[in-house]
Amino acid sequence: MELSMTARNKIVPAPDDRKARRAGFRALYNKEMRDYFRSMKFLIVLALIVVLGLSSIYGAFNSIQEAVSSGKATDNMFLSLFTTSYTWSSGVSWPSFVWFMMFLGPIVGLALGFDAINGERSRRTLSRLLAQPIHRDAVINGKFFAGVTVLAIMVFSLGFVISGAGIVMLGLVPTLEELLRILIFLFFTTVYMSLFLAVSLLFSLLFRHMATSALMGIAVWLFFALFMGLLAGLISGVLFPVTDSSSTLDQLHNYQCEQAINRLSPATLYSESVVTILDPSVRTLGVVLTTQLQNAVVGNLPLGQSLLLVWPHLTGLIALTMICFAVSYVYFMRQEIRAD
Amino acid sequence: MAEVILKTEKLTKKYGRLVAVDRLNLEIAEGEVFGLLGPNGAGKTTTILMLLGLTEPSGGKATIYGCDCTRDPIGVKRIVGYLPDNVAFYNDMTGRENLRFIGEMNGIYGKICEERIDMLLERVGMKDAGEKKVKEYSRGMRQRLGIADVLMKDPKVVILDEPTLGIDPEGVHELLGLIKELAERDHRTVLISSHMLYQVQQICSRVGIFVKGKLVACGNIEALRKATQEKDSISIEYAAKPDNATLEQLIRSIPGVDNVNKEKGLYVIHAGSDVRNALATATLEKGYNLLHLRQLGGDLDDIYRRYFEKEGAQ
Numbered sequence: 001m002e003l004s005m006t007a008r009n010k011i012v013p014a015p016d017d018r019k020a021r022r023a024g025f026r027a028l029y030n031k032e033m034r035d036y037f038r039s040m041k042f043l044i045v046l047a048l049i050v051v052l053g054l055s056s057i058y059g060a061f062n063s064i065q066e067a068v069s070s071g072k073a074t075d076n077m078f079l080s081l082f083t084t085s086y087t088w089s090s091g092v093s094w095p096s097f098v099w100f101m102m103f104l105g106p107i108v109g110l111a112l113g114f115d116a117i118n119g120e121r122s123r124r125t126l127s128r129l130l131a132q133p134i135h136r137d138a139v140i141n142g143k144f145f146a147g148v149t150v151l152a153i154m155v156f157s158l159g160f161v162i163s164g165a166g167i168v169m170l171g172l173v174p175t176l177e178e179l180l181r182i183l184i185f186l187f188f189t190t191v192y193m194s195l196f197l198a199v200s201l202l203f204s205l206l207f208r209h210m211a212t213s214a215l216m217g218i219a220v221w222l223f224f225a226l227f228m229g230l231l232a233g234l235i236s237g238v239l240f241p242v243t244d245s246s247s248t249l250d251q252l253h254n255y256q257c258e259q260a261i262n263r264l265s266p267a268t269l270y271s272e273s274v275v276t277i278l279d280p281s282v283r284t285l286g287v288v289l290t291t292q293l294q295n296a297v298v299g300n301l302p303l304g305q306s307l308l309l310v311w312p313h314l315t316g317l318i319a320l321t322m323i324c325f326a327v328s329y330v331y332f333m334r335q336e337i338r339a340d
Numbered sequence: 341m342a343e344v345i346l347k348t349e350k351l352t353k354k355y356g357r358l359v360a361v362d363r364l365n366l367e368i369a370e371g372e373v374f375g376l377l378g379p380n381g382a383g384k385t386t387t388i389l390m391l392l393g394l395t396e397p398s399g400g401k402a403t404i405y406g407c408d409c410t411r412d413p414i415g416v417k418r419i420v421g422y423l424p425d426n427v428a429f430y431n432d433m434t435g436r437e438n439l440r441f442i443g444e445m446n447g448i449y450g451k452i453c454e455e456r457i458d459m460l461l462e463r464v465g466m467k468d469a470g471e472k473k474v475k476e477y478s479r480g481m482r483q484r485l486g487i488a489d490v491l492m493k494d495p496k497v498v499i500l501d502e503p504t505l506g507i508d509p510e511g512v513h514e515l516l517g518l519i520k521e522l523a524e525r526d527h528r529t530v531l532i533s534s535h536m537l538y539q540v541q542q543i544c545s546r547v548g549i550f551v552k553g554k555l556v557a558c559g560n561i562e563a564l565r566k567a568t569q570e571k572d573s574i575s576i577e578y579a580a581k582p583d584n585a586t587l588e589q590l591i592r593s594i595p596g597v598d599n600v601n602k603e604k605g606l607y608v609i610h611a612g613s614d615v616r617n618a619l620a621t622a623t624l625e626k627g628y629n630l631l632h633l634r635q636l637g638g639d640l641d642d643i644y645r646r647y648f649e650k651e652g653a654q
Contacts, residue, residue: 020447023444023446023447024445027445030444031430035430038432123431124424124427124428125429125430127394127424128422128489129445132442133414133493134417134445
């Protein structure tokens with residue numbers, strides 16, 4: 001019963017700051033990982049993307065098979081597993097894996113983060129947590145990086161499962177370059193989902209109720225996934241009206257404007273970049289004039305060139321993620337912690 | 341008196357115009373059980389949060405064992421265990437997992453951590469409940485787990501915010517026993533905030549009465565009692581039969597009586613001097629039967645109420 005002296009003396013309170021920082025981050029990170037893997041929402045989200053991912057691969061496989069049997073085989077057949085959609089004989093179109101990731105990736109990120117901080121608050125565990133000798137940022141860092149790790153594990157394992165299934169179904173083994181392209185694609189997907197994780201983390205700080213932050217997250221997702229495209233068309237149509245008799249230059253301006261607005265959306269950035277990465281025949285992402293195509297040699301881009309083409313996209317996505325996280329970080333550090 | 345280990349100097353917290361804590365000067369000595377008493381919204385929790393460095397004071401300074409609570413919150417939190425009011429745990433984790441998590445944050449791992457958890461669970465009488473999920477715990481069990489949780493880091497100072505809230509009398513008794521042990525057996529300093537005076541008065545060596553952000557009285561209960569009684573004024577509970585209008589007139593006619601209120605069938609008489617004798621004599625002389633006569637101000641509740649009234653009147 002007596003607080004045993006051996007147990008008492010062995011514990012030397014961590015004297016230096018670095019140790020406290022590490023202990024806090026490590027404990028939080030481990031706990032969050034444990035929580036994610038045990039939580040129902042994670043399992044649901046995982047089941048969702050696994051089922052949809054596999055179904056898209058099945059569709060892509062059918063498409064490829066039809067193409068091959070009608071003699072329209074292309075290069076990089078393995079990569080097209082990820083980018084090919086399929087139209088069933090009934091006319092129903094089944095989207096590609098890339099499209100599913102573009103459309104549902106944000107939901108995965110949002111699902112993991114929407115209750116990160118306000119959940120602790122409503123469970124009233126935050127003040128207990130912060131009464132421990134840890135730096136306050138350990139809480140938010142632990143949550144974010146555990147979330148990113150979970151996303152990465154999820155995305156990469158799904159990618160590998162699909163590649164494995166692809167090898168079996170197609171009987172093709174990816175080349176080294178194809179493998180690298182797949183890895184880069186998976187990395188992009190992780191970054192894209194992490195962006196929405198950061199967004200939902202921010203909302204979980206800004207809104208006290210979990211339902212509010214979840215709904216705000218969904219609103220942002222809907223806006224970027226659906227309305228941004230409509231809005232871009234609308235704005236460019238007002239700024240550079242195009243009629244049948246419009247000059248080529250007007251049409252060009254109109255299109256460029258629309259594209260520029262669209263590129264404010266992470267969904268566009270993501271889909272443009274992964275299509276470029278997964279399809280080496282994509283040589284440019286803007287408008288190409290006939291003059292520019294003159295004397296161009298038809299062929300595939302090497303990996304380095306594809307990557308160069310979407311480097312700004314990657315930078316943009318990572319920057320957006322970091323900005324969101326930085327805002328949450330600063331906000332959290334300055335926030336008043338009340339017990340209630 | 342033992343060495344002062346917790347000290348606040350003109351500690352102030354303002355929320356906009358509202359002054360939650362107003363130039364608080366407080367000294368707590370090592371090994372004391374100090375009760376911070378006051379009604380809801382008096383600034384008790386705010387004070388505690390400032391002591392832990394969770395809230396930044398608008399002015400003044402607080403130190404615990406020489407550690408500045410605002411500048412070095414980590415240093416403070418290493419030696420101070422804090423049990424928030426309405427303590428909550430991760431419901432999906434077992435009691436043991438919750439304690440292990442807190443241990444990890446304090447840099448305690450592995451076997452030492454498990455040993456300590458075993459010891460603490462036994463100490464708070466929850467040896468068999470450690471493997472159960474917290475959502476199955478009763479409120480009293482949670483609170484006891486809370487005590488174990490606070491002790492995980494082996495703190496020198498333990499701060500408990502409303503520890504007895506919402507617990508049945510039996511549970512309160514057990515809990516207070518545990519808290520008392522912290523000071524008596526482990527020689528920790530304990531700071532309890534509460535508005536439940538009766539409960540806390542049993543175990544506190546000193547109390548401070550906190551009203552509207554100000555410490556209006558501080559000292560041991562005996563001293564507080566004296567302080568209220570030394571004044572000449574007196575409050576008396578009184579009842580007589582038959583209770584009619586002339587009775588009240590009679591009371592008012594006694595020299596020294598300032599104020600008469602009727603509360604639940606009893607007269608509460610405030611007087612500038614001890615009028616008990618005069619009151620009793622007058623009652624009997626006029627043919628009334630004296631039913632009840634009691635001086636108020638004997639127990640802590642009365643002391644407490646008096647301070648509130650005094651503050652409220654200002």
